[in-house]
Amino acid sequence: MSETSAFLAACRRQRPSHRPLWVMRQAGRYLPEYRALRAKVDFATLTRTPDLAAEVTLQPLRRYEMDAAILFSDIMTPLQGMGVDLTFEPGPVVRQPIRTDAQIDALPALVPERDVPFVLETVRLVRAGAPRGTPLIGFAGGPFTLMCYLVGGRPSKEFGAARSFLYAQPDSAQRLLERLGDAMGEYLLAQATAGAQALMLFESWAGLLAAREFTRFALPAVRRALAIARRAGVPLIYYVNQGAALMEAVADLDADVIGVDWRMDLAEVRRRLGPGKAVQGNLDPAALFAPAEELKRQVAAVIAAAGPAPGHIFNLGHGIWQDTPPEAVARLVDYVHEYT
Amino acid sequence: MSETSAFLAACRRQRPSHRPLWVMRQAGRYLPEYRALRAKVDFATLTRTPDLAAEVTLQPLRRYEMDAAILFSDIMTPLQGMGVDLTFEPGPVVRQPIRTDAQIDALPALVPERDVPFVLETVRLVRAGAPRGTPLIGFAGGPFTLMCYLVGGRPSKEFGAARSFLYAQPDSAQRLLERLGDAMGEYLLAQATAGAQALMLFESWAGLLAAREFTRFALPAVRRALAIARRAGVPLIYYVNQGAALMEAVADLDADVIGVDWRMDLAEVRRRLGPGKAVQGNLDPAALFAPAEELKRQVAAVIAAAGPAPGHIFNLGHGIWQDTPPEAVARLVDYVHEYT
Numbered sequence: 001m002s003e004t005s006a007f008l009a010a011c012r013r014q015r016p017s018h019r020p021l022w023v024m025r026q027a028g029r030y031l032p033e034y035r036a037l038r039a040k041v042d043f044a045t046l047t048r049t050p051d052l053a054a055e056v057t058l059q060p061l062r063r064y065e066m067d068a069a070i071l072f073s074d075i076m077t078p079l080q081g082m083g084v085d086l087t088f089e090p091g092p093v094v095r096q097p098i099r100t101d102a103q104i105d106a107l108p109a110l111v112p113e114r115d116v117p118f119v120l121e122t123v124r125l126v127r128a129g130a131p132r133g134t135p136l137i138g139f140a141g142g143p144f145t146l147m148c149y150l151v152g153g154r155p156s157k158e159f160g161a162a163r164s165f166l167y168a169q170p171d172s173a174q175r176l177l178e179r180l181g182d183a184m185g186e187y188l189l190a191q192a193t194a195g196a197q198a199l200m201l202f203e204s205w206a207g208l209l210a211a212r213e214f215t216r217f218a219l220p221a222v223r224r225a226l227a228i229a230r231r232a233g234v235p236l237i238y239y240v241n242q243g244a245a246l247m248e249a250v251a252d253l254d255a256d257v258i259g260v261d262w263r264m265d266l267a268e269v270r271r272r273l274g275p276g277k278a279v280q281g282n283l284d285p286a287a288l289f290a291p292a293e294e295l296k297r298q299v300a301a302v303i304a305a306a307g308p309a310p311g312h313i314f315n316l317g318h319g320i321w322q323d324t325p326p327e328a329v330a331r332l333v334d335y336v337h338e339y340t
Numbered sequence: 341m342s343e344t345s346a347f348l349a350a351c352r353r354q355r356p357s358h359r360p361l362w363v364m365r366q367a368g369r370y371l372p373e374y375r376a377l378r379a380k381v382d383f384a385t386l387t388r389t390p391d392l393a394a395e396v397t398l399q400p401l402r403r404y405e406m407d408a409a410i411l412f413s414d415i416m417t418p419l420q421g422m423g424v425d426l427t428f429e430p431g432p433v434v435r436q437p438i439r440t441d442a443q444i445d446a447l448p449a450l451v452p453e454r455d456v457p458f459v460l461e462t463v464r465l466v467r468a469g470a471p472r473g474t475p476l477i478g479f480a481g482g483p484f485t486l487m488c489y490l491v492g493g494r495p496s497k498e499f500g501a502a503r504s505f506l507y508a509q510p511d512s513a514q515r516l517l518e519r520l521g522d523a524m525g526e527y528l529l530a531q532a533t534a535g536a537q538a539l540m541l542f543e544s545w546a547g548l549l550a551a552r553e554f555t556r557f558a559l560p561a562v563r564r565a566l567a568i569a570r571r572a573g574v575p576l577i578y579y580v581n582q583g584a585a586l587m588e589a590v591a592d593l594d595a596d597v598i599g600v601d602w603r604m605d606l607a608e609v610r611r612r613l614g615p616g617k618a619v620q621g622n623l624d625p626a627a628l629f630a631p632a633e634e635l636k637r638q639v640a641a642v643i644a645a646a647g648p649a650p651g652h653i654f655n656l657g658h659g660i661w662q663d664t665p666p667e668a669v670a671r672l673v674d675y676v677h678e679y680t
Contacts, residue, residue, distance in 0.1 A: 157497055160661050164629035210603050210624055210657075212641065244584035245603045263550050263585045284550055289504035301552065317550075321500050 005135045007067040011198060011235035011256050013278050013311040018340035019303065020067035021333060022137075024239075024259075025319030026060040027072040030326060033059050043088050047073050048118050054125035061131055063326070064333045067313075068198070069126060069134050071191070073119055075141025075202055076149060078187045081115030082108055084150065091155035098150045099165065104176045110183035112190030120194040127195035135198060137237070138191030142203030143180035143221035144214075150176070159205055166209075166217050173217060181221030185228025192232030199229050200237035200259070207242025207261075215249050226254050237280060241318060247272040262287075262317025266305040279306065282317035288328040295328065299335040309340065345475045347407040351538060351575035351596050353618050353651040358680035359643065360407035361673060362477075364579075365659030366400040367412040370666060373399050383428050387413050388458050394465035401471055403666070404673045407653075408538070409466060409474050411531070413459055415481025415542055416489060418527045421455030422448055424490065431495035438490040439505065444516045450523035452530030460534040467535035475538060477577070478531030482543030483520035483561035484554075490516070499545055506549075506557050513557060521561030525568025532572030539569050540577035540599070547582025547601075555589050566594050577620060581658060587612040602627075602657025606645040619646065622657035628668040635668065639675040649680065 006016035028034055034056055038046065046052050056072040076084075076092040084107075085095040098104060112120060126136050144162075152161040166173045188199040206218040226236055239259030240246060250258055251273050258277050260269050262284035269279055287298040299314075306312040314336045320329070346356035368374055374396055378386065386392050396412040416424075416432040424447075425435040438444060452460060466476050484502075492501040506513045528539040546558040566576055579599030580586060590598055591613045598617050600609050602624035609619055627638040639654075646652040654676045660669070 155497075157495075158658075158661075160626065160663070163624070163626035164661075167624075167626050167630035167634060170634075207603070211605065213624070242582065242603075245605065263547070263582075265551065265585065284503070284507075284553070286500065286503035286507050290507035294507060294510075318498075321498075321504075323500070 005067070005133070005197075007135055007313060008197060008235060010309065010311060010313045011237070011278055015310050018337055019309040019312060019314055021314040021336045022066045022068040022070065023060070023320050023329065023332075024070070024316050026064075026066060026070060026329075027056045028320065029322035030320055030324040030329070031059055031063070032326070043074075043090065047077050050118050050121035050125050053118070053122040054129060057122070057126045057136075058129055058131075061134055064329060065337065066134065066333070069130055069136045070200075071119070071123060071126065071136065071138050071196065073122070073139070075139075075146060075204075077119060078110055078112070078116055078140065078183060079146060079150070081112075082110050082183065086149075092149050093154045094150055097153035097161070098176065099169075099172075101172050101175065104172060104179065107176075107179055110186050112187055116187070120190055123191055123194040123196050136196050137198045137200050138188060138196030139200040139202055140184040140187045140225070142201050142206055142218070142238075142240070143177045143184060143225060144206040144209070144218035145202065145204045146180050146184070147173070147176055148205045159208055162205075163208060166213055170217075174220075177217060177221035178224060181224030182228065185225040188225065188229035189232050192229070192234050196234065198235045198237060199232060200239060201225060203238065203240040205241070207240055207244075207246065211245050211249055214246055219249060219253075222253065230254055239280065251277070257313065259315065260317065266302065266312070267307065270307060270311075278311040278313065280313040280315050282315070283332070285316045285318050285321050285324070288320070288324045288332065292331055295331055296335050299332065300339065303336070303339050345407070345473070345537075347475055347653060348537060348575060350649065350651060350653045351577070351618055355650050358677055359649040359652065359654055361654040361676045362406045362408040362410065363400070363660050363669065363672075364410070364656050366404075366406060366410060366669075367396045368660065369662035370660055370664040370669070371399055371403070372666070383414075383430065387417050390458050390461040390465050393458070393462040394469060397462070397466045397476075398469055398471075401474055404669055405677065406474065406673070409470055409476045410540075411459070411463060411466065411476065411478050411536065413462070413479070415479075415486060415544075417459060418450055418452070418456055418480065418523060419486060419490070421452075422450050422523065426489075432489050433494045434490055437493035437501070438516065439509075439512075441512050441515065444512060444519065447516075447519055450526050452527055456527070460530055463531055463534040463536050476536050477538045477540050478528060478536030479540040479542055480524040480527045480565070482541050482546055482558070482578075482580070483517045483524060483565060484546040484549070484558035485542065485544045486520050486524070487513070487516055488545045499548055502545075503548060506553055510557075514560075517557060517561035518564060521564035522568065525565040528565065528569035529572050532569070532574050536574065538575045538577060539572060540579060541565060543578065543580040545581070547580055547586060551585050551589050554586055559589060559593075562593065570594055579620065591617065597653065599655065600657065604657075606642065606652070607647065610647060610651075618651040618653065620653040620655050622655070623672070625656045625658050625661050625664070628660070628664045628672065632671055635671055636675050639672065640679065643676070643679050
């Protein structure tokens, strides 16, 4: 694998040609060309149709000099492949929430080539079509994050059903998490085999847990997923939202990069993680609504906190908001590359 | 003021007779007697009818040996008193979101005896009726938290409208926050004058901000509120949800107690706040769904992390969930008092 990619070099804490940048959810609703496509095709169909999913993945790369592509898909897509009956309304709604051992045991293992072939085909199409040899990041949802939707049945602010499930049925929760960890490990590995050059676990909701429960429940499943994905030989990224109390817990994960939200100071994150980890983040998605000069100051502040470019991948601290002006993203890319 | 109250002693970091305990949102939907009342009266009417609001405030004190009462009201109630047109559906929905300087300047100052006399009458009734001389906590919403609803118009997971408003219209945001800070200061002071023996600012959403924006926007308004409330001569509590990256920022607030959510380790919180602050919290609300023995372990872990009783008020890290079994709260009270 060539490390002339600034993104891949930074993942490995090597000196990149410039400070790399991509944007979580960069392929999505803030782009008019995405909305034009979505006006014709529903979300689930988009994720399951390789040429359309590849097209959406590539849209931001045509507009901006992003240093990585991120597969257009949904964290729930592999669960559909495992037979979970769910719809997007627009958040995922699971028809039969999973709360019993019988339901957990009935979840089959994921066999990606059989269950989600369209995802792997999308990966191949993106690899064939990516401009400037831009590397592609494959991804999966964090096991606890997936459990939040499976147990709760629908999105919620607190994910109370999943969180109380941990306390009320700890053995069942652990069994479900192990199964999800293994499935997501296989899913990531298959994406790399199909051509993804880095792999990322999106842990949107494990930051709702106290460190004690995170360490007891969420983390072992993450370790299972990463252990399988590690066999791919590509950089592994673990993003944890709301992780300010969890940095010590994730410091010894076998991940190359830890992604964090906008609320944490990257200098402190690096201190707490130690020198063995690269970091990814962490501009506030709201900062893209600032006037140009203020956005520039915010970018400078993130870069100053992150320190030297080896080991820092610039990103937002969370997915870009759908009402973000696309021209703000153009300015962001300019500013980050200017600071190099 | 007598400090024979364990709660008031702990607020002042004096040695209490036992480790005091109350539960955020203890007057509310998890109690069958509350639901019975709500079946007959809508929420807004309940908050505006002193004998009913006092009755609801006292309900948990009849069931459990709580060491404090918390006024039954809503953080949006004083804004209604200032003329903001809003409804509870069940979260607050503001008919005309506030986003212009003209709207901000049109917000009148709050004159509590004129604008929310029913709240002050509720305070007087609770003081007259509280069993065992249980002290009453008056409260208000944190200025940024209120701004989230005023600018956004309705509850949301990210409060993106308010957060982008900070970046897009920083001067307007500051003006609105100052106005809210002053109003909440007067509101708290009036509650103390009516008889509340401690005052608390609930900052549910300022923890969505990075420390830089929290310090620039949210904190100055909190200081204004606390400076006015301080004249009451009663303990002041500042609760900040999702505050793991904000402890250094709040350490020099003129508050006697800092309340934190369940995600933070209280030993670390005390270390970061220094010896000048008491702390309140921080059991995970989800832990009330655990079997008895596990709940006991969780209580023990919070107490062990909090350290000696002077300066620690036991509480949940967030409001109690409406589906919590009432008997779990009874066990919680027993366990906390047992550990004394």
